[in-house]
Amino acid sequence: xxxxxxxxxxxxxxxxxxxxxxxxxxxxxxxxxxxxxxxxxxxxxxxxxxxxxxxxxxxxxxxxxxxxxxxxxxxxxxxxxxxxxxxxxxxxxxxxxxxxxxxxxxxxxxxxxxxxxxxxxxxxxxxxxxxxxxxxxxxxxxxxxxxxxxxxxxxxxxxxxxxxxxxxxxxxxxxxxxxxxxxxxxxxxxxxxxxxxxxxxxxxxxxxxxxxxxxxxxxxxxxxxxxxxxxxxxxxxxxxxxxxxxxxxxxxxxxxxxxxxxxxxxxxxxxxxxxxxxxxxxxxxxxxxxxxxxxxxxxxxxxxxxxxxxxxxxxxxxxxxxxxxxxxxxxxxxxxxxxxxxxxxxxxxxxxxxxxxxxxxxxxxxxxxxxxxxxxxxxxxxxxxxxxxxxxxxxxxxxxxxxxxxx
Numbered sequence: 001x002x003x004x005x006x007x008x009x010x011x012x013x014x015x016x017x018x019x020x021x022x023x024x025x026x027x028x029x030x031x032x033x034x035x036x037x038x039x040x041x042x043x044x045x046x047x048x049x050x051x052x053x054x055x056x057x058x059x060x061x062x063x064x065x066x067x068x069x070x071x072x073x074x075x076x077x078x079x080x081x082x083x084x085x086x087x088x089x090x091x092x093x094x095x096x097x098x099x100x101x102x103x104x105x106x107x108x109x110x111x112x113x114x115x116x117x118x119x120x121x122x123x124x125x126x127x128x129x130x131x132x133x134x135x136x137x138x139x140x141x142x143x144x145x146x147x148x149x150x151x152x153x154x155x156x157x158x159x160x161x162x163x164x165x166x167x168x169x170x171x172x173x174x175x176x177x178x179x180x181x182x183x184x185x186x187x188x189x190x191x192x193x194x195x196x197x198x199x200x201x202x203x204x205x206x207x208x209x210x211x212x213x214x215x216x217x218x219x220x221x222x223x224x225x226x227x228x229x230x231x232x233x234x235x236x237x238x239x240x241x242x243x244x245x246x247x248x249x250x251x252x253x254x255x256x257x258x259x260x261x262x263x264x265x266x267x268x269x270x271x272x273x274x275x276x277x278x279x280x281x282x283x284x285x286x287x288x289x290x291x292x293x294x295x296x297x298x299x300x301x302x303x304x305x306x307x308x309x310x311x312x313x314x315x316x317x318x319x320x321x322x323x324x325x326x327x328x329x330x331x332x333x334x335x336x337x338x339x340x341x342x343x344x345x346x347x348x349x350x351x352x353x354x355x356x357x358x359x360x361x362x363x364x365x366x367x368x369x370x371x372x373x374x375x376x377x378x379x380x381x382x383x384x385x386x387x388x389x390x391x392x393x394x395x396x397x398x399x400x401x402x403x404x405x406x407x
Contacts, residue, residue: 016235016304017288018295021061027407028056028063036401037066040394044069047259049368049394051079051252052385053287056402057295059378064405065287072253081287084243085252085384086267088281088365092207094239094293095279096149096342098226099210100313103145107217110149110341113142114209117216120189126154127165127192134164136192143197145213148206149341150321154193155204160330165194174205177274177282181222184276185212201328201339211279222277233306234292239285242273254367254386261389267367281366287384290371294380297361298373317341318361318373354396355403370395377406 023030033056040052051069055062067079103110108117115122121143125136139154147153158169168191173179179187188209194202211222218225223241231239243251254265268274270284296303297318300311320338322328328339336351337344343361346352362372368385383398385391 016292017062018057018291019061021059021063023063023405024407026058026061026063028058029405029407030064032401032405033064036398036405037064037068039397039401040066040068043394043397048390049259049385049387050255051083052368052383052394053079053081053083054384054398055287055291055382056405057291057380058406060295060299062291071251073255074253077249079252080250082238082250083252083384084238084247084250084270084284084286085369085386086270086365086367087283087285087290087369087384088367089207090285090290090363090365090369090371091279091281091283093297093342093363094226094230094283095207095211095214095222096317097309098214098230099145099149100317100341101229101309102214102217104310104313108145110146111144113144114148114153114213115142117213118185118189118209120186124154124189125192126196127168127194129164132164134168134192139193140196141198143193145210146321146341147197148210148213149317150339151201151204151206152198152322152326153204153206153209154195154197154199154202155188155206155209156194156202157204160203163194165192168192177268177272177276177278179276181208181212181215181276181279185209199327201322201326201333203330203332205280207280207342208278211277214279222279230293230308233308234296234303236285236289236292239283239289241277241282241284243270243284245271247271252384252386254388258389259387263389265388267386267388287382290369290384291380291382294371294373294382298375298378298380318343318345318359320345320347354399356399364391364395366391368394370398372399379406 050073053067056064069079071077127134143153301309301314321340322338334352336348338347346356346360357374357376360374364370368387368391370383381402
């Protein structure tokens with residue numbers, strides 16, 4: 001879709017757009033961007049996903065913004081630029097920026113213990129598996145705020161494995177949207193850690209705990225804090241922990257059953273206001289809203305003259321915080337990459353099985369949303385879909401397609 005068409009389609013949105021440009025004027029190939037869109041159209045035709053949006057901006061201007069397929073497999077409405085998506089773990093970078101804003105305000109240090117703000121974490125033990133049983137041992141050092149940001153806290157997720165600690169998560173109410181952030185944090189603090197703090201990278205509920213710390217420090221709900229300090233200043237008017245009934249016709253939905261495995265797909269109701277405002281995965285948003293957040297990150301913490309975070313603070317966040325000593329568990333941090341404070345970070349040009357640049361940082365959401373910032377190419381990309389089982393495949397497709405278009 002060329003920029004002129006994009007202007008017409010986005011003109012009715014309440015969220016401000018980024019400037020538009022012809023792809024060639026910002027060093028992108030329109031022919032190759034079209035080939036990328038055609039790839040996703042083929043996947044829609046094959047039944048791999050109902051629809052998707054893809055936005056590519058370079059040098060501060062949007063060169064490509066396409067809406068492909070349908071919003072929902074059960075409705076005829078086409079995918080649109082202002083379709084609303086569950087962004088799941090793309091909530092994490094926003095919350096991570098929020099906690100670092102409070103650090104800039106002088107409320108804590110990165111190496112402060114989490115128990116300073118949530119006392120229940122002072123008693124947390126580490127669970128060690130022996131002969132099919134869980135032995136509880138003391139933590140060698142306290143879990144810190146930096147551990148939460150880089151997922152070295154010893155917390156985990158119930159869906160990333162089936163160890164004894166994860167089984168305890170599975171048997172609990174941790175996934176309930178009806179408990180508060182305070183109740184969730186207390187419940188989590190009462191469970192054993194999967195490893196010693198600082199020893200391993202385990203994708204986890206760490207960012208949910210950061211959200212609770214934001215509440216404790218700011219005296220506000222997480223949603224109020226994010227709206228006042230990040231979302232409103234960036235004019236991200238469509239981003240929140242739920243959306244109103246008047247937007248029912250704008251919601252993206254997944255297939256009821258995974259098109260590749262046949263397994264049932266269950267995603268939360270975007271119209272329902274949750275008690276728990278999950279810092280790890282609760283936000284809904286639009287492609288353009290998230291593009292404004294990404295452009296702020298690419299701009300060193302500013303957008304349209306509004307500074308959200310300091311340039312050097314952001315530089316710290318987008319750096320490697322694991323090094324060689326931390327064992328990376330799972331497959332979410334690809335080869336040639338590490339993890340910073342809220343983002344994955346590419347550390348090597350090679351090794352990964354997809355295109356990119358050293359220094360780019362990014363994250364994604366469980367239902368298929370994805371974004372990245374590439375400072376060396378002055379580029380951002382935002383991809384939105386709702387299809388949990390296809391998310392890794394499409395992340396690589398969109399990376400390869402965008403980088404093929406960079407002149």
